[in-house]
Amino acid sequence: MDVLCVDGDPDSLARTVASVRRELPDAMPRSARTAEAALDLLATDSIDCVVSTLELPDGSGTDLLESVRSSHGPLPFVLAPRAGAGSESLAAAAVEAGVSAYVPSGSEDGDESRYVRIPACVRDAVEGRVDSTASEHARQLEALHEASVGLIAATSHERVAEVAVAAASDIHGLEASTVYLYDADANVIEPIASTPAALNLSGGPPTYRPGESIVWRVFERGEPEAVEDVPSDPDAYNPNTPIRSQLTLPLDEYGVLVSGSHDPGTFDERDVTLGRILAGNVVAALEQVDRARTLEERNERLDEFVRVVSHDLRNPLAVATGRLELTRAELADAGIESEHLSSVEYALDRIEALIDDLLRLAREDDPDVDLEPIRLSALVDHCRGAVDTENAILRTATDRTFRGDRGRVRQCFENLVRNSVEHGSTSSQPQAGDSVEHGSTSSRPQTDDSVEHGGDAVTISVGVLADGTGIYLEDDGPGIAPENREKVFDPGHSTRRDGTGFGLRIVERIVESHGWEIGVTEGEAGGARFEITGVEFVADDAVE
Structure with missing residues (x-):
């Protein structure tokens, strides 16, 4: 603890220094005989407390107190008049001026009590400042936390700026704060939100252009600045401003946050640090608003796309389909057969399938999922009814209950089952020269079930992974080559002439909307195996 003792009387000064050294072992007394010398030491050295007499060669102790308060803020200051110099009115004036402690002077004959009380007042003043500082720091952190909550909830740049100026004023204990945002079209920084005190300044917050202010300098450099004396700064926009000190915080490419004080040297390193944190939160909030926008x-464009696809395309498609049937009937009545009509019908059917898959894919962009318990065996039963499984045997290997969006999960497994049926049965395998994603025709062993289904049935099994982390669906078809397993989820990727290439892409979107993951590997019988991990299982009795 560095204590500066100020007294024009050499004997009195020596006794004050001795009492501080004796009673405060952790103190380092410094001395000055004039107010000017004291202010010089304060300007260059770190002082924790000032002890001054009332009468000084170049002024008074109260004058020194006022100078300290204007330049060093709440630095502990003990006023200790020499014997016979104090009075009740002087004590009242000192308290009003912001003195930390007042030591009554002793009698004319002696003031030993004065030298005893000075060290105690110094200790109390310094400790009180420490407690006050800790309390102030806690208040600032609480204000910063509350600001963060408000910034997260903001839905516009204007609201972010309003929360930011209120927070800046609260954190720094000041009233004048403004957020300026950059207008790229006009190449200016303009005020978007200000506290009432900032609005009441002469002319209100101005709009700044390149190179004409401290604000623009900080915006350009991207580093915060605490200016101790604004009028003397070469980039001061208005040298006659009542604002003496200013903290300017860059908000990346968005703009700046400014807080001002009528007193010089208001902002210290802690203010800059807290300001950096606040500015970072403001930038994050502004980015969040931009992402939401x-x-x-x-989503608006997607809604327009869905409207066009579901209505504007379906209407002419329905007309074309109707005209096709009329044409076919007319040609039949005339005894004419045309192979072109089958090609037209195939093309129209393919357009219809593409529309259905595109709409499903678009709807999977909705991030909201309605979770509910789903029994795996019930899901498989649904797929038997929803998918043409005439050439397939669909089995449940293990039965568990998990949580998912029922409609989306059903769509997901319908597509997986349909994929296995279309690519897995021998009747769907290509002729020589055709390219199929799942590889060459397999030589699956015939089972009783496959014979019952005509000898070319694919067996599809659905169950729970061995480690309990998810669900698998596998078939005993020809499988998927390792180098092609990542491609199957690409939009538009298909190895079938009549495939849309969106079925497995929809599966992937549904899986991702649940926060799950999906991968492709080889099944036990050499076929394709899809594994969905991250699934949350629940007790079976959770299903009604």
Whole structure:
């Protein structure tokens, strides 16, 4: 603890220094005989407390107190008049001026009590400042936390700026704060939100252009600045401003946050640090608003796409299909057969399938899922009814209950089952020269079930992974070559002439919407095996 003792009387000064050294072993007394010398030491050295007499060669102790308060804020200051110099009115004036402690002077004959009380007042003043500082730091952190909550909830740049200026004023204990945002079209930084005190300044917050202010300098450099004396700064926009000190915080490419004080040298390193944190949170909130706005615009475009696909395309498609049937009937009545009509019908059917898959794919962009218990065996039963499984045997290897969005999960497994049926049965295998994703025709052993289904049935099994982390669906078809397993989820990827290439892409989207993951590997019988991990299982009695 560095204690500066100020007294124009050499004997009194020596006794004050001795009492501080004796009673405060952890103190390092410093001395000055004039107010000017004291202020010089304060400007260059770290002082924890000032002890001054009332009468000084170049002024008074109260004058020194006022100078200390204007330049060093709440630095502990003990006023200790020499014997016979104090009075009740002087004590009241000192307290009003912000003195930390007042030591009554002793009698004319002696003031030993004064030298005894000075060290105690120094200790109390310094400890009180420590407690006050800790309390202030806690308040600042609480204000920063509350600001973070408010910034997260903001849905516009304007609201982010309003929360930011209120937080800046609260954190720094000041009233004048403004957020300026950059207008790229006009190449200016303009105020978007200000506290009432900032608005009441002469002319209100101005709009800044390149190179004409401290604000623009900070925006350009991207580093915060605490200016101790604004009027003397070469980039001061208005040298006559009542703002003496200013903390300017860059908000990346968005703009700056400014807090001002009528007193010089208000902002210290802690203020800059807290300001950096607040500015970082403000930038994050502004980015969040931009992301939300981009997503909203994207959803609007998606809604327009769905409208066009579901209505504007289906209507002419229905007309074309109707005209095809009329043409076929007319040609039949005339005894004419045309192979072109089958090609037209195939093309129209393919367009219809593409529309269905595109709409399903678009709907899977919705991030909200409605979770409910789903029994695996019931899901498989649903797939038997929803998918043409005439050439397939669908089995449940193990039965468990998990949580998922029922509609989406059903769509997911319908597509997986349909994929196995279309690629797995021998009747669907290509002729020589055709390219199929699952590889060459397999030589699966015939089972009683496959004979019952005509000898070319694919067996599809659905169950729980051995480690209990998810669900698998596998078939005993020809399988998927390792180098092609990542491609099967690509949009538009298909190895069938009549495939849309969106079935497994929809599966992947549904899996991702649940926060799950899906991978492809080889099944026990050499066929394709899809594994979905990250699934949450629940007790079987959770299903009604």
